[in-house]
Amino acid sequence: MSRLERAPGQQPEQLPTDGLTPEQDQQLADLVSRWRGGRISIPVFTELARMIPQSIVEVVLFRRTNGILETLLIPRPKDDIVWPGMYHTPGTALRASDFHREDQNPLNGAFERLQSGELNSAFSSAPAFVGRLHRVGDRGPEVVEVYIAELFEASTSQLNHVWYPVDQLASNPNFMQSLHEHVIIAAELYNKRTGEVFGTNSD
Numbered sequence: 001m002s003r004l005e006r007a008p009g010q011q012p013e014q015l016p017t018d019g020l021t022p023e024q025d026q027q028l029a030d031l032v033s034r035w036r037g038g039r040i041s042i043p044v045f046t047e048l049a050r051m052i053p054q055s056i057v058e059v060v061l062f063r064r065t066n067g068i069l070e071t072l073l074i075p076r077p078k079d080d081i082v083w084p085g086m087y088h089t090p091g092t093a094l095r096a097s098d099f100h101r102e103d104q105n106p107l108n109g110a111f112e113r114l115q116s117g118e119l120n121s122a123f124s125s126a127p128a129f130v131g132r133l134h135r136v137g138d139r140g141p142e143v144v145e146v147y148i149a150e151l152f153e154a155s156t157s158q159l160n161h162v163w164y165p166v167d168q169l170a171s172n173p174n175f176m177q178s179l180h181e182h183v184i185i186a187a188e189l190y191n192k193r194t195g196e197v198f199g200t201n202s203d
Contacts, residue, residue, distance in 0.1 A: 037097065038097070043081065046081050049139045049140040049142075050139065054140065054141070054142050054143070055094040055142075055145070056091055056094075056144045056145070057091060057092055057093075057107060057144075057147070058090070058145070059089070059090050059091065059111070059114055059147045059148070059149050060130075060149075060182065060183055060186035061119075061149055061150060061151060062148065062150060062186075062190050063150065068167075069165070069191070070163040070165055071164060071169075071187070072090065073088065073089065073162045073175065074087065074088060074118050074119075074160070075087050076088060076176075082138050083138065083176055086176045087164075087174050088179055089179055092110050092113050092117075092118075095109065098110060107145075119151070121151045121152065123151060124150045124152045125149070126149075127147035128148050128189075129145070129146075130148055130182075131145075132144065132146070133146065133182055133185075135181070138176075146186055147186075148189060166187050
């Protein structure tokens with residue numbers, strides 16, 4: 001019997017996970033049921049992200065240097081499973097724990113992690129909402145909420161952070177190009193707020 005066939009009377013929701021035997025499926029369910037609500041390891045999260053769309057919060061940071069719009073890029077760890085050493089904009093997945101905060105605002109959990117972790121610096125004001133995107137990246141499907149912000153300090157103390165010209169991102173092989181769309185959308189709003197006209201040098 002093929003994996004798409006089922007025994008008489010067996011409902012679709014009773015079928016094992018695609019690629020697993022019924023026994024393996026039960027073993028997996030038993031293991032996952034032991035999760036106590038805390039951290040999820042990177043290998044486990046990576047596998048879950050392939051199967052279940054993730055809610056991602058991206059905060060695009062901008063500054064101007066001699067009239068050039070720059071955005072802050074941060075490298076992924078060199079042992080990253082999907083993007084080893086690649087540069088990205090600050091972002092984090094919403095976690096189950098974010099929904100159990102006293103302030104009842106899951107986004108604040110994401111913003112706090114970014115400031116204390118990836119950025120090691122504080123936002124100068126609350127991030128402003130840009131828009132929502134649905135995309136399929138190298139890790140899996142994502143629902144992305146994009147925000148813009150600035151930092152209190154013009155540069156961070158992290159030596160591996162890079163302020164990079166927005167109009168050169170498309171040609172940077174070390175930048176995660178799946179993020180390019182949300183950076184451009186964020187830059188357009190940022191420029192409207194600062195009275196600038198956004199353009200590129202790609203032509």
